[in-house]
Amino acid sequence: MKAKRIVLEYDIEFRYTLIGISSSLKSFRLIHFLNKNLNTGFIKLPDMEYNISRKTFLTTSCYHYYNDIHKNNWIFFANKSEQGPPLIPKYKALDYFILIDDEVADDYIVQIKEALRTIKKLNFANIVNTTLVNDINQLYSDIELHIMSFYKKIKEKKHLW
Helix, strand or coil: CCCCCCCCCCCCCCCCEEEEEEECCCHHHHHHHHHHHCCCCCEEEEEEEEECCCCCEEEEEEEEEEECCCCEEEEEEECCECCECCCCHHHCCCCEEEEECCCCCHHHHHHHHHHHHCCCCEEEEEEECHHHCCCHHHHHHHHHHHHHHHHHHHHHHHHHC
16 A cells, blocks of 8 residues: 655755765665764664655665764665665765764764775765755655654554563
8 A cells, every 4th residue: 555645845944964875785785884884773664665756656775873972863765766766866876875864063074984985885975965955854754754653663562562
């Protein structure tokens, strides 16, 4: 059954840091190296369905990590899907994105980039200008709802035992 999508329009401006990644690695392999090199703990979420038009749904892999030190969420998601066009068409050459739900200091970005460069088979990683990405707020809202529903299901399962 296809998920219904309600579009909510709002004028709230969120701050994001978006890192675009080009790599020949599968998402689970890349996550392994990200966890190892960046000292993160990404958790696999169920694949996310994203509605790019009235009849077109894309299913993409999605991972989540909460950074306790900086108090922000990191969301790793695939840009490409087997069903159709890229999730962010403007950056169709990029395979993956890391969306950090806050603006990150420049020195920390340099540390992240240096750690990413140590990963073999990672071709490119750089900051993406979020003002050039259409519907970034809607994408973030959909991902955030996906994350919340995942953790809600886990919490409900814990109460069953």
